[in-house]
Amino acid sequence: MHSHAWKRGIYVEWLGIQENPTHQGWAAGKGYGKQIIRILNTILGSEEPESEDVMNFFICVGHANYGNGVISSADGTGYGGVNEYKYNKELAPHVVEWLKKAGHKATLCIAPEGQLHSLNDEINYFIGEEGKQNYDLSVQLHLNAFNGAAHGCEAYAYNEAGKEVAARICEKLGTIWDNRGPQIKTGLYWTRKTRAG
Structure with a gap:
């Protein structure tokens, strides 16, 4: 799974404030959005974790x-x-x-x-x-x-x-x-x- 939009111009990867280019987001934890995608990929069995x-x-x-x-x-x-x-x-x-x-x-x-x-x-x-x-x-x-x-x-x-x-x-x-x-x-x-x- 890559770049999953959750609203116009924003991606799941950007839900974490530290990774969001506008420094806004849902959570302060590092890699928050990427963790969500990793968990989803694990559940779906669709991909190996990215590096x-x-x-x-x-x-x-x-x-x-x-x-x-x-x-x-x-x-x-x-x-x-x-x-x-x-x-x-x-x-x-x-x-x-x-x-x-x-x-x-x-x-x-x-x-x-x-x-x-x-x-x-x-x-x-x-x-x-x-x-x-x-x-x-x-x-x-x-x-x-x-x-x-x-x-x-x-x-x-x-x-x-x-x-x-x-x-x-x-x-x-x-x-x-x-x-x-x-x-x-x-x-x-x-x-x-x-x-x-």
Whole structure:
């Protein structure tokens, strides 16, 4: 789909204020109109994403295996649940694969097992890896259900712009799990220190 007019002289691509030559539009978000066209094309299956619509994702498994049986994540296996790190280590490659099949770029990051030994090691490693490229979106996977009372899905962001993306993630995940919604969390190292957010 290319240049879809929605009123005389205006195109869907121009719905985003930043892309509109008159600096007017429907939304302040960067690439808003192009995102609409990309979504429509995906639904219709009519075209592959255009090069400017391809996003670059960083998908990171939260926590690390320190070696000698020590893993920094929560372990719910004794309560009929899962080990957070092991679960996300299995899930993350599928997320990367799905993103690539949708025509995007995606980098998988899993901490090298037995080489990190503290939270500071994890932070330095993950932030260092994320900082190697300019990503459009950086995601760190976690599980945080507790005691049957806290369950569902949520996504954290640093600011309101990130919260809009987090809301879209929650909306999609909320078709399967309870949607706990997006939250702004400025104190987390992942939201505070990543380049893409």
